[in-house]
Amino acid sequence: MAIWDFVKDAGKSIFGGEAKAEEAPKAAAPAPAAGAASDAETDRKVAALKAELAQLGLTANDVHLTLRGGDTVVIKGKARDQETLEKLILAVGNIKGIARVELADDPGTAAPAKPPLFHTVKKGETLSAIAKQYLGDANRYREIFEANRPMLSHPDKIYPGQTLRIAQG
Structure with missing residues (x-):
């Protein structure tokens, strides 16, 4: 597994404020299950990451992102080539709120041929x-x-x- 650390508080802001996620009406709706709110927040952040990659033209059908612990992105799958993989790592790592990017320890995930600089x-x-x-x-x-x-x-x-x-x- 390859891991890269980033400056969590630097980068492009794509997630919006934490208050935005809490703006939903709190009327007489039943309280969500304990993990439901955090699952919805994680899904929202992953969607924002995917949208950012699409805007940059760095999407690939064989690459999947997951968010772990709120600030670690795990990349699973194969990028087109080493350059694209390195750009994917940087594109997600340079997002404000992301502290670490990892390549999944998975047979379907191709590690870089040589360590990126x-x-x-x-x-x-x-x-x-x-x-x-x-x-x-x-x-x-x-x-x-x-x-x-x-x-x-x-x-x-x-x-x-x-x-x-x-x-x-």
Whole structure:
């Protein structure tokens, strides 16, 4: 099983506020079973994750997501290729509220052929500085930008806590 940790409080907010889930009328309806509310919340979050992946064009019929413990996403199945798998990991890991992404320990889940190279952005860093660190040349920042599309829309729009993919070879 492969596991990647992310900054839970950084990233794109797609889940909405916790209050939103509690806005349902509390009239004379019977109280839900103890696990029903949390199951509905988990289902809502998984649907939001799937919608985000669809918006990024990273969906695949053979890849399934589950949410465990409220902040861990488990990916099960096979992605099209290593690049797509790495982008799937980053797309879900860079969501505010997600602290960890795991690949299921399952025969149907393909582990990456080689471990991906990820970098967590620190305050004040630029893609040029990251390119200099990993690729030896600040002018190669576009390679990092392209390796993180469609999650990145502009080379200057990175933020502390964001995890980026560094393309290898």
